Amino acid sequence: MWVVIIAGGRGLRFWPRSRRNRPKPVLALGSRQPLIVETVDRLRGWVPARRIFISTSESMAGIFQKTLPALPRSQFILEPEGRDTAPGVGLAALLLEKRMARSGADSVLAVLPADHVITRPAAFRRTLAQAARIAAREDVFVTLGIRPTSPSPLFGYLLPGKPYPGVKGARWLLRFQEKPAPAVARKLIARGGLWNAGMFLFRPSVLWPALRQHQPAMFAGLARIAAAAGTRREKQVIRDVFPRLKKISFDYAVMEKAEKVAMVRGDFGWTDLGGWDMLYRFQGGDGRKNLGAGRRAALDSRGCYVESEKLVALVGVENLILVETADVILVMARGQGAKLKSLVAMLEAKGLSRYL
Template sequence: AEIVKDSEALATIGIEPTRPETGYGYIQIDRSQPQIRENVFPVKTFAEKPNPQTAKLFLESGEFFWNSGMFIWRADSIMRHIHDNLPDWYSGLQNIRVALDTDKEKEVAQRVFHSNKGISIDYGVMENAQDVIIIKGNFGWSDVGSWDEVWRVRDHDAQGNALEGEAITVDASDNLILAKDKMIAVLGLSKLAVVETDDVILICPLAEAQRVRDIVVALEKKNQLKYL
């Protein structure tokens, strides 16, 4: 917080990558500009979730951090950027400010949020701003947004399996098995996600867990929306 207190910079926390992860966004530091201070760098660009080959290049370059989605800024600084980049949202936020602590507060807030296009702060502001800095986060961090990440953060048995519910493995290793109502038995398989819900069982390689969205698309095409 100290570094942005006396400046208009927008700061984001970056996590030094430990593997070529395809499930996270990345932030590239700008080596053409001087380092601001220890563990603080100017930002060159934001990058979307990469394919495996690009993720490997990101890791090898030493210029990319994982985008943690954590930000630090002064209120007046972020409002200036919202004004410049998201004028409709800025106008709506001003309407909310006027309505605060009145009987219209909830009504105005709902109207503003329903009438404006949903957009993340990354897309709407950070990728367009010129005065963005990144602070290296020196702490453990994980974005538990995919089954392979769930496997990483869970406790494992001696064979590397992360188990929940009624599950048994034989000659199986490094699997994520989440059983709900049924006994799930896995024999001779490795590095799979087996996840039981009320009406669906998902089975996929952990390395391809990010492709679960492809199943969502397939279900939508088949009009099987009840499973989503």
């Protein structure tokens, strides 16, 4: 197995801790180490180190190289600019395909997020191995499914079909729906639907026909890059072509449209910390507890999350997020995290980019 870890997003829903020079994957959120370090560490000793790659933008490369000093720079796949995950996955697959072919039959590529929390790494590796077995012997995409705890519109949903023979917990996928409305999500859950964990396994030879059929312009652009790969023109062609590729996620571009997809159900303590509210719940928040990092005192207050090096005293307040950094204090009602992207855009428009 070969692994590409996608480390592209800033994680605006964790502002003000996440910044341009400190994206979400380098933060320790629900973890002792930066999220991307934990992602790499849970693969060490199981996937050879030379087969672990980081896909990120040129502007963020230095940040991740500093965070992962043991990983050679040759194992960073750099995008001229962020174009969401579909172009990034395509670029990584075409640049790695020849190396993978030289390795023989073991030519499965696993695409993993850099910023998810997994509390049972051994169970995760077992699930990933099951998915890799399917991807190695079938011309399919394989994804991992997680039992939902709510009809959240923040996740994609997988509707399982018939059992896949010979692999425990594996099924053919009946339907893949990315981020449906809560009412639709509830119906999918009632039919046994699972959350899409955002992890995909396939052989590159399976990806190209899918892109040619469903994203022909992207396929043509990647083909231009592939023709220059390994030559002195490679970097320049990537810089010319990649920024013009359609900005779209791999989920929407490929997985929703793919004709043949298998899924493996996983139970490995998975959490995609999408923002401060989810971090509150991950730490055991139930709407009554006051949680966070640092010193706090609370009187007639509940459901608050506080991060500050100063003592924070709460009196008569409920359901607040309070996060202090060296130059910013965020005070936000719990449940309003989706508005942080709009807040960041507003600050940028007001000329306050130094805080972003």
